[in-house]
Amino acid sequence: MSGTHPELDGAVFFGPRPELERYLVMLSGHSYVYVLCRPDRTPFYVGKGVNRRVLAHEAEARLNHRVGEPNQKPTRPDH
Numbered sequence: 001m002s003g004t005h006p007e008l009d010g011a012v013f014f015g016p017r018p019e020l021e022r023y024l025v026m027l028s029g030h031s032y033v034y035v036l037c038r039p040d041r042t043p044f045y046v047g048k049g050v051n052r053r054v055l056a057h058e059a060e061a062r063l064n065h066r067v068g069e070p071n072q073k074p075t076r077p078d079h
Helices: 017-026 052-063
Strands: 031-037 043-051
Touching: 017 052, 031 052, 043 052
Parallel strands: none
Antiparallel strands: 031 043
């Protein structure tokens, strides 16, 4: 984020989801690096995102599938 929010360069966020959502609004339009962790806090993915990408990726990661299998796209019921 160099040059976009100098006061946040090198900042690390760790906290509850409501605070994360407020933090992401503050960063709106600017990229950031995120780490997804297993419930035991072991990191399993490092990514770069913009806007709410980390939240979307977290939701994808919660889908039940074997390691190495692609994520299933949610199906929508026909109306």
